[in-house]
Amino acid sequence: MSGNRVSRRSFLTGLGLTGLGAAAGAGGLTLAGCSTDDGDGGDTVPFRGGHQAGVTTPQQEHLHIVAFDVITGDRDALRTMLTDWTGMAERMTRGEETTDGGALSGTDVDGHGAGDTYKVPTDTGEALDLSAGSLTVTVGFGPSLFDDRFGLRDRRPAELTPLPKFPGDQLIEDLCDGDIVIQACADDPQVAVHAVRNLTRAGSGVVEVRWSQLGYGAASKTTRNEDTPRNLFGFKDGTRNITADETGDIESNVWVGDDPDSAGPGGWMTGGVYMCTRRIRMLLEVWDRQVLDDQQHTFARYKGSGAPIGAEKEDDDVPFDLYLGTGGPAIPHDSHVYLAHPDQNNGRRMLRRAYNFIEGSDSFGHLSAGLFFIAYVTKPSENFTPIQLKLAHDDKMNEYVRYESKAVFACPPGLGDGDDWGTALFG
Template structure:
């Protein structure tokens, strides 16, 4: 007979503070079919198109529900995960799980743009909250789609493996030409600092473009993609060494936008056609989720969808 488990698993982080804990919930395309809510499924939640660079594992993507747990303390994050899994038992089960990390708070004298496992600053071109069109690009406006998604956002998840042995075989100048920015500061190759606007038409003494046509930083710019923009919030991951003796490591790419068809999709299509970085990365998992706006006091996330 199976013995009933008891104990104090909910006291894992008993002596810890909040540690900036956040729990974010999103609904996948398949959720609406399972629950009979097809009429409430947003058009923007249509499955992402296939891209030529995809090498996707169907068992590690999509899903009915997406839960992201973040905290400054890994123990607090695990405690939250453990509590959610216990509460969901009998209703939902884990289909896949990925663990990511970023630079720890206090690791630098002042907050800085995070670096990825290639050593590059990651997120320099993000839209800023001070931008006049920030909310328009990131959040769903009331009336644009089903009412329950008002002030929500769509998140695209991609597990992007970095072929680090190949990347580290390049010299510094070669790496910088692939990205189009200085590795040390994140500044464009045309000069200035991290936030300096690149001079895309600048040429060197030989007449060649300083920032190559296929440089990652050039291709991903909104003004090179009809204004398409998304808010990147990625994490690095390292899942050990594979059977070939190379690191299974890279980026858990997360980007937020008001509409993935006007954010992620056009940019990824452009990257698919000629990004110099594509030779050193491999997209291995993918997902798209609708994240409703925050819950007011006394409400729960998604209440307008489930009870509306």
């Protein structure tokens, strides 16, 4: 993160617009241009556009993702909540409170002023002094939303079916699936948590949290300029991810086009994308006992440089035809990269947006750690499920991981002026 950014509160104070005066005076102002004040445009990510932000956006450092069950049968209540959420999310991505002056119920920053201190604040306040933090808020809808509760059965795209249980999965049911997902990514963890916390609060009575996950330290990259980060196994992760500048591959593997199975009835998902998530526990104590050769065999890449085994540089092509002495192929056929590479999967790719997580230690004293894996694809049945199935059967990495969750969501296209998160879904 770069410094010297205008926080939501200091912006108002600087204009002498705190308190109720701010609520009235700043009502028609947008702070979007202002919070990106560091000259590099890096702090505020546009909320509206042809596609949702948070997919090809340069990967921020922190994740808070939450899946909800809808607990009302009232279609109007769901529709209204999606509209309200959109307004709040858009404001937060600009570095604003969810409502003008909401955190302090209209009082000024010192707790004085003309506000109503007997009102429950409409913003929880922990992001008051923070900048927008490159926050993106991405929404998606799970297959279970398309039952008879809200008249959406006929809107379900053929591609939106629950992921199967893959061989070897050790699923924790409470951490799987969900009606609605919100992915908040930001360079400041408190900004991401603030977004999820406030939307959850505003959804009270309509939705209930099913599961949520915090992630830190991007474990993939989505643009060419980012350095490749390392995952908790110590390997560079994201080397061959689809990057935003690979526009051809982004169009054919990520954004939904006119394929009717992905685009859904009336094409409401065109411009959208499917999000596949897996919580993967990494058995680090087991991994840490393996010799380097075995670790490198797992990924068919060198741990230091990230280059494919037998190649020189990280970006070199994977030498599938290379044999090293009598030791078999340089790229072993049970290695993660061999199995997941597009050359072995009809050219199919996925855009990965993974985050590390560590949640202290378990009762054995082992780190409760892993990778929260998010893949964005145009067609789960071709870009995700067959590759995951191969990995489930043959990936050497399975000795060191445990797949604990699965979920898939249809993320609608981006928003034009006047649209909200329910516009495409409800038609």
